[in-house]
Amino acid sequence: MNYIVKTAMAMCVAACFASCGESADRPDAAAKEQSQDRSEAVVDNIMSRRSIRRYADRQVPRDVLDKIIECGINAPNGRNQQAYEVKVVADSASAAYLADSVKGLYRAPVYMFIANDTGYDMSLIDTGLLSGNIGLAAWAYGIGSVNLGMPVRSIKENPELLKRLGFSEGYDLCLILALGYPAETPDAKPRKSDKVQFVSICE
Numbered sequence: 001m002n003y004i005v006k007t008a009m010a011m012c013v014a015a016c017f018a019s020c021g022e023s024a025d026r027p028d029a030a031a032k033e034q035s036q037d038r039s040e041a042v043v044d045n046i047m048s049r050r051s052i053r054r055y056a057d058r059q060v061p062r063d064v065l066d067k068i069i070e071c072g073i074n075a076p077n078g079r080n081q082q083a084y085e086v087k088v089v090a091d092s093a094s095a096a097y098l099a100d101s102v103k104g105l106y107r108a109p110v111y112m113f114i115a116n117d118t119g120y121d122m123s124l125i126d127t128g129l130l131s132g133n134i135g136l137a138a139w140a141y142g143i144g145s146v147n148l149g150m151p152v153r154s155i156k157e158n159p160e161l162l163k164r165l166g167f168s169e170g171y172d173l174c175l176i177l178a179l180g181y182p183a184e185t186p187d188a189k190p191r192k193s194d195k196v197q198f199v200s201i202c203e
């Protein structure tokens, strides 16, 4: 084999190794970058969420609502019992009626009334996790929400209205979520970082 042929073969082998190396590295780098982008998007969604109390006069599409609800019920919950019931009010006549008649209920296109199963001692935690998922999923779709405790009391003082929500026996209304496209951009409220402490229980 003359020198030129040997050199050409060596170059081919080298090019082949180089291209094999590239194709093996690239998917790794792309996957890493994609995973980093996804983590940043999730953290940004959590950190940018704010309670929204003023909403645009715009309906939330039903398919988006369905997706948000699906994310809500995908939350962790005790024994997977899903010890809650949620009544969603999304028609404009009912939403307007509620805003006019319930004290502390901000005017919104969608309300979710959440009740916990009083027969299960962890059910309130389930409702909180459900509501957390709903709020974050909604925010990811550009929809604001606020958890409401105060109007729960108003509704409980109105048994006729409570009955119309139609919760099953043994379920107690504990939380309301108002949702809609934001018409305000509130600032973040300060958090107390010393509420969380690392402790060591071994010397």
Ligand SMILES: Cc1cc2nc3c(=O)[nH]c(=O)nc-3n(C[C@H](O)[C@H](O)[C@H](O)COP(=O)(O)O)c2cc1C
Residues within 6 Å of the ligand: 049, 050, 051, 052, 053, 104, 146, 147, 148, 149, 150, 151, 188, 189
């Ligand atoms: C269980 C619960 C009950 C709440 N009740 C009310 C309420 O009745 N009225 C209200 O305006 N906001 C209510 N909020 C919203 C809080 O005020 C709000 O989440 C808090 O100030 C932090 O602000 P951020 O959500 O914008 O970070 C409630 C929140 C939770 C979790």
